[in-house]
Amino acid sequence: MYVEHRLFPQFRLTAVADTCPEKLRWIRDNLGPEIECFSSAQAMLDSGKIDACIVTTPHFMHPEHVIMCLQHGIHVMCDKPAGVHILQVQQMNAEADKHPDLVFSIMLNQRTNCAYRRLREIVSSEEYGKVRRINWTVSNWYRSRYYYNSFDWRGIWNGAYGGTIVDQCTHQVDLWQWIFGMPDKVTCRMGFGVHHDIEVEDEVSAIMEYGNGCMGSFNLSTSIPNGQNILEVNLDAANITVKGSSIFAEKFCMPEQQWQKSPRGIYEKPAVEPEVELPTDGENRQHKGVLEAWINKILGKGEGANDGRDGLASIMLSNAMYMSAFTEKTIKLPLDGDAYYKELMKRVSASKTKPPVSDPLAAVRETFSVKDPRQIDKYFGITEVKQH
Numbered sequence: 210m211y212v213e214h215r216l217f218p219q220f221r222l223t224a225v226a227d228t229c230p231e232k233l234r235w236i237r238d239n240l241g242p243e244i245e246c247f248s249s250a251q252a253m254l255d256s257g258k259i260d261a262c263i264v265t266t267p268h269f270m271h272p273e274h275v276i277m278c279l280q281h282g283i284h285v286m287c288d289k290p291a292g293v294h295i296l297q298v299q300q301m302n303a304e305a306d307k308h309p310d311l312v313f314s315i316m317l318n319q320r321t322n323c324a325y326r327r328l329r330e331i332v333s334s335e336e337y338g339k340v341r342r343i344n345w346t347v348s349n350w351y352r353s354r355y356y357y358n359s360f361d362w363r364g365i366w367n368g369a370y371g372g373t374i375v376d377q378c379t380h381q382v383d384l385w386q387w388i389f390g391m392p393d394k395v396t397c398r399m400g401f402g403v404h405h406d407i408e409v410e411d412e413v414s415a416i417m418e419y420g421n422g423c424m425g426s427f428n429l430s431t432s433i434p435n436g437q438n439i440l441e442v443n444l445d446a447a448n449i450t451v452k453g454s455s456i457f458a459e460k461f462c463m464p465e466q467q468w469q470k471s472p473r474g475i476y477e478k479p480a481v482e483p484e485v486e487l488p489t490d491g492e493n494r495q496h497k498g499v500l501e502a503w504i505n506k507i508l509g510k511g512e513g514a515n516d517g518r519d520g521l522a523s524i525m526l527s528n529a530m531y532m533s534a535f536t537e538k539t540i541k542l543p544l545d546g547d548a549y550y551k552e553l554m555k556r557v558s559a560s561k562t563k564p565p566v567s568d569p570l571a572a573v574r575e576t577f578s579v580k581d582p583r584q585i586d587k588y589f590g591i592t593e594v595k596q597h
């Protein structure tokens with residue numbers, strides 16, 4: 210995106226730090242000698258070659274690397290998730306508070322999807338009343354054994370510190386709390402390495418409970434080849450469904466509470482209008498949009514960048530899901546960061562070490578196999594603005 214397709218003219222890639230020598234060699238061979246390569250983050254940050262940094266190291270390293278950037282006076286974009294446990298993310302956020310002059314942002318790219326943004330407006334404005342029930346099934350992040358074998362850190366507690374909840378579905382965990390707010394209680398069951406030879410979870414079922422009686426069910430799997438991502442929300446006066454970047458509504462003739470109070474036939478339901486697609490602004494700019502907003506904010510040219518500190522909320526929710534599965538108890542939020550850290554470390558200390566991967570460049574080659582710039586937007590799931 211940065212180099213081959215020059216998507217960001219205001220931004221120049223000057224340096225890369227990676228501890229993997231094969232990847233640095235690949236960068237030198239493929240992206241040109243003008244990009245300086247460093248074998249440690251510290252060396253790159255000390256070099257004076259960069260004024261902004263994108264942190265895309267394994268999840269648990271994000272807070273450490275973000276803190277290093279901030280302490281070097283460097284603007285920073287943290288890839289998702291913010292980290293793997295509450296304590297380290299709180300530490301990162303406390304450091305960010307000391308540097309209000311630096312732009313600290315986070316790659317919560319799914320928040321740019323017009324359908325989720327529209328749903329968030331519907332929920333906060335209560336235009337169809339309050340949310341009663343949420344059902345979200347996310348089984349379209351299929352991952353194979355080959356995927357887990359292609360990374361030396363994924364699939365094990367002492368590497369990824371979690372499975373799909375901190376990796377692929379970290380996006381939906383974030384969207385859940387961003388759209389519906391933080392639940393009061395979470396009860397969660399997980400299957401650890403059910404369909405893959407991994408230590409961490411590949412199957413998840415959670416119940417989210419809110420103080421006002423709203424209940425949600427959140428089901429995640431990475432082992433279904435033709436999985437789906439369907440979010441159904443039942444409100445007082447409509448049923449809403451989100452599929453991809455489209456949002457649909459079935460409106461009731463009157464709010465259900467009002468209907469039940471007046472005398473009707475004993476099995477009679479409120480009339481429901483046929484399902485319609487709701488208009489949105491059609492924008493779904495994903496990584497490109499989040500990066501542009503960050504760059505513009507650094508250049509003093511605009512608002513709209515994600516605040517990096519926002520990453521804590523989804524870590525709080527995901528840690529509560531793990532805590533419930535580990536302890537087989539219902540967890541009240543907010544969760545105590547120390548208590549979760551102790552539970553997590555029990556898994557980490559019992560974790561196996563993975564052998565080095567046989568082909569460290571497999572994932573790099575796969576990403577760079579998309580050579581046609583017109584295909585890049587498709588690859589990253591970006592939808593261009595549609596006119597409604």
Ligand SMILES: NC(=O)c1ccc[n+]([C@@H]2O[C@H](COP(=O)([O-])OP(=O)(O)OC[C@H]3O[C@@H](n4cnc5c(N)ncnc54)[C@H](O)[C@@H]3O)[C@@H](O)[C@H]2O)c1
Pocket residue numbers: 226227228229232249250265266267268270288289290316318360361375376572
């Ligand atoms: N926002 C998104 O849609 C999205 C998509 C993919 C990945 N990610 C995130 O990006 C991160 C990396 O994922 P990936 O798939 O690229 O993994 P990866 O293993 O391909 O990349 C991580 C890189 O970090 C390097 N590294 C490890 N320790 C290091 C250290 N101490 N200093 C410098 N470099 C170090 C590794 O050698 C490797 O090249 C993850 O946190 C993941 O969640 C986000």
